Amino acid sequence: MPHLAIDGLNASYKNLKVLHDICLDVERSEVVSLIGPSGSGKSTLLRTLVGVNKPTSGKVTLAQRTLDYSSASSLKQARDSMAIVFQQYNLFQNMTVIGNVTIAPLKIKKWQRAEVEEHAHSLLQKVGLGHKLKAYPDELSGGQQQRVAIARALALKPQLLLLDEITSALDPELVGEVLDIIRGLARDGMTMLIVSHEMGFVREVSSRVVMMDQGRIVEIGTPQQIFDAPKETRTRDFTARVLSH
Numbered sequence: 001m002p003h004l005a006i007d008g009l010n011a012s013y014k015n016l017k018v019l020h021d022i023c024l025d026v027e028r029s030e031v032v033s034l035i036g037p038s039g040s041g042k043s044t045l046l047r048t049l050v051g052v053n054k055p056t057s058g059k060v061t062l063a064q065r066t067l068d069y070s071s072a073s074s075l076k077q078a079r080d081s082m083a084i085v086f087q088q089y090n091l092f093q094n095m096t097v098i099g100n101v102t103i104a105p106l107k108i109k110k111w112q113r114a115e116v117e118e119h120a121h122s123l124l125q126k127v128g129l130g131h132k133l134k135a136y137p138d139e140l141s142g143g144q145q146q147r148v149a150i151a152r153a154l155a156l157k158p159q160l161l162l163l164d165e166i167t168s169a170l171d172p173e174l175v176g177e178v179l180d181i182i183r184g185l186a187r188d189g190m191t192m193l194i195v196s197h198e199m200g201f202v203r204e205v206s207s208r209v210v211m212m213d214q215g216r217i218v219e220i221g222t223p224q225q226i227f228d229a230p231k232e233t234r235t236r237d238f239t240a241r242v243l244s245h
């Protein structure tokens with residue numbers, strides 16, 4: 001049984017059907033990247049997995065548990081087992097770095113304070129911010145804030161980490177420090193689904209790459225297959241376009 005199994009997932013916004021019959025298996029510790037043109041449904045797939053929008057049909061199994069999304073309890077299961085990081089890091093501006101990382105484990109999960117704080121310290125060390133525990137978000141660079149957002153997501157001990165274009169809003173010189181953190185997480189065996197426009201990074205870090213277009217999976221392959229020897233014309237056109245600039 002794969003760690004994450006997505007079977008026949010469909011999703012809509014009102015009358016607009018956006019995801020069509022998505023099927024994807026992800027093994028534990030795999031890093032799978034979603035690529036494809038703007039509007040192809042990459043963000044919607046991540047948002048649907050975490051239950052931000054409800055699938056119209058399909059089955060998702062994570063760590064042997066099936067999430068049906070129709071009830072509040074299974075939605076809670078989805079939120080308990082996955083964490084998502086967005087382009088906009090949305091930290092609480094009135095809270096310190098350590099406060100941002102500990103608030104959900106303390107207030108939502110109601111985990112023990114001593115353990116939560118110890119875990120938060122080690123996560124902030126890991127993202128290179130062990131010296132910024134008491135800083136406020138507006139005292140940090142965008143790259144540092146995004147690293148806090150990653151630590152905040154990891155503080156919930158997710159079974160799956162979803163990253164949606166998390167370097168797209170950063171100044172170019174800050175992108176590398178965030179990609180380094182993701183590389184480290186991949187080495188540590190974190191299972192991840194990544195949407196990124198950094199094609200060199202996608203190629204390097206992914207075990208498999210999923211090409212999406214118009215709400216469907218067009219092709220799935222290793223980075224070498226997708227970038228060097230794509231089977232589908234749409235994949236070839238897309239990768240040629242993004243790699244040429």
Ligand SMILES: Nc1ncnc2c1ncn2[C@@H]1O[C@H](COP(=O)(O)OP(=O)(O)O)[C@@H](O)[C@H]1O
Binds near residue numbers: 018036038040042043
């Ligand atoms: N909140 C929303 N309400 C209505 N339509 C949306 C919403 N978000 C995205 N869409 C539409 O869903 C489709 C897929 O969008 P999205 O998942 O954001 O694509 P991607 O992340 O690949 O750029 C697009 O046609 C987009 O216009």
Ligand SMILES: [Mg+2]
Binds near residue numbers: 042043044
């Ligand atoms: Mg998107």
